[in-house]
Amino acid sequence: MIGRTGTRPVRAPVSWRRRGDRAAYLFLAPWLLGMAVFTLGPILASLYLSFTEYSLVAPPEWLGLENYREMLDDSRLRSALVVTFTYVFVSVPVQLTLALALAVALNSGVRGLRFYRSVYYLPSLLAGSVSIAILWRQVFGGQGLVNQLLDRFGIQGTSWIGHPDYALGTLVVLNAWTFGAPMVIFLAGLRQIPAMYHEAAAVDGAGRVARFFRITLPLLTPIIFFNLVLQVIDAFQSFTQAFVISGGTGGPADSTLLYTLYLYERGFGSFDMGYAAALAWFLLVVIAALTAANFLLAKRWVFYGD
Structure with missing residues (x-):
């Protein structure tokens, strides 16, 4: 929180700002977790599989390009x-x-x-x-x-x-x-x-x-x-x-x-x-x-x- 006393700005203590950052990340955690598991994870997995031979029933075998x-x-x-x-x-x-x-x-x-x-x-x-x-x-x-x-x-x-x-x-x-x-x-x-x-x-x-x-x-x-x-x-x-x-x-x-x-x-x-x-x-x-x-x-x- 930022206020003013006369013409000199008054900033919130660092501990308060850090506490607010932690709260923000806590609320964002479900979305970040979902993006990592359901979006970023499959994207990286598909990139790896594009360099392999993979038939869904056997482990992928590296083929390069x-x-x-x-x-x-x-x-x-x-x-x-x-x-x-x-x-x-x-x-x-x-x-x-x-x-x-x-x-x-x-x-x-x-x-x-x-x-x-x-x-x-x-x-x-x-x-x-x-x-x-x-x-x-x-x-x-x-x-x-x-x-x-x-x-x-x-x-x-x-x-x-x-x-x-x-x-x-x-x-x-x-x-x-x-x-x-x-x-x-x-x-x-x-x-x-x-x-x-x-x-x-x-x-x-x-x-x-x-x-x-x-x-x-x-x-x-x-x-x-x-x-x-x-x-x-x-x-x-x-x-x-x-x-x-x-x-x-x-x-x-x-x-x-x-x-x-x-x-x-x-x-x-x-x-x-x-x-x-x-x-x-x-x-x-x-x-x-x-x-x-x-x-x-x-x-x-x-x-x-x-």
Whole structure:
């Protein structure tokens, strides 16, 4: 505790400060213990296992860099990387565009804002669940809802999830459908833009489109950057949708073989946990590199008010 007597500060005795520090560490101890046991411990264990051959039923055997060398010649790994990068770089921009468009529409003074905000946010809560993935499989199946609608117009549909050219597209649509979380963040950012900027631009004769691109969008770039980083990281970790829709195989013809699904196959399908740990650490490096690139490029397009 620090007080003042006249103009000279009075500091609390050292023993009191130490007693306060001990109390703080005592309250933090459960969290620190949980982080060490359930987070830091498994991370270090997976790093060690990435240098071993480990089948879950036998003790790990040290291999050095052999797992990482094997990754260079793994054709299915290359296929998984192509599928995953396509999925991320297509679905995330579509998702953020939908989220921003709906946020702008809701911010224009629509009635029942709380209701629409809740309804649009709901898919984000359910997107990672097995039930939604099963529902999506039924919607895009051979006799699914999409084909039933196409039949009304005399169009012969196909099994969208069973065709190599369209299966990944269904996953892209599913990820884009979960625009609720970034939409709510965009909506909060739009509420923070001072109305006087738009009023001044309107007085100067700027229309809605001009005000959006010259005022709203530049002031919203920090929020766009925040959503972009979060959604890219989240998309790289997508697993449930691809697992359920493909039946855990990544099919047809590995068209839905996301990186996490391939990691799961090697770890729990082939019981090659050492190689799976190496794949996990490589994914960490990829995500970290892309995140760092986003931060470096942000200096060129993210506008801060100060």
